[in-house]
Amino acid sequence: MTLTFKRAITPGVLAASLVSATLLPIKPAAADQNIWRDIGIGAGVGAASSAITRHKVVPNIINGAAAGAAVNQSRDLTTKKGQRPDFLRDAAVGAGTGAAVGSVTNRRHAVRNTANGAAVGAVINILTPKPRR
Template identity: 50%
Template sequence: MNKFLKRVFLPSLLATGIFSATFVPAKPAAADDKLLEDAGIGAAAGAVTGIITNNDSVFTNAINGAAAGAAVNAANSGRRNKRDRNLAQDVGVGAAGGTVAGTVTNRKGTLSNTINGAAAGAAINILRNNKK
């Protein structure tokens, strides 16, 4: 019985030890405590930009902006100084988030989705860099 236990359980224990030593210490990417605030800023910016570009409804533009705001938050969550943001990065990440959100929600007007996301990223950057 002792040999049987060694042959059956030792390889699985060894595999479990290697797996946990390799993958458990890796810290997953996570948003910070300002996620909902950034999503709200993005939603407001997306709604206003959607009215200006006359693209779809205010609700879907707000969803697009909120997704862009969440993407900008995730891109900046690892920074030590949260006020030290890069405007070009926030605009680019917001534009990408808005484009992807527009594709997922089946909206037409890829350029308008990109503009909504970029505006959300710019609004978050401006508001976050000015907060003391």
């Protein structure tokens, strides 16, 4: 009974701690830019790419949302005030994050994960082209 209880509870506890540890550092940056917008764009691009490629929806949404958050944070750190964000940098950050998240979630399609992340970075750059304030 104890072993069954541990096997049932441990993954949920680990997932909750991972999510809380991941989202807490993002909070201070949310005051500067709208991170939720970029996470939503990333999730939408992930859902659209899964519809186009006819693959699983949830892993692509997770991949896209993570890429959107990473693109938002990289824009905050690398773009000077009054300067427009760089298209290639956004696509590269999205691609790297897509590949990393795909390896963490045990998805075997590295090229697809990278392409999904790059698409997220490109779409975020196209939809939010305003210079940083």
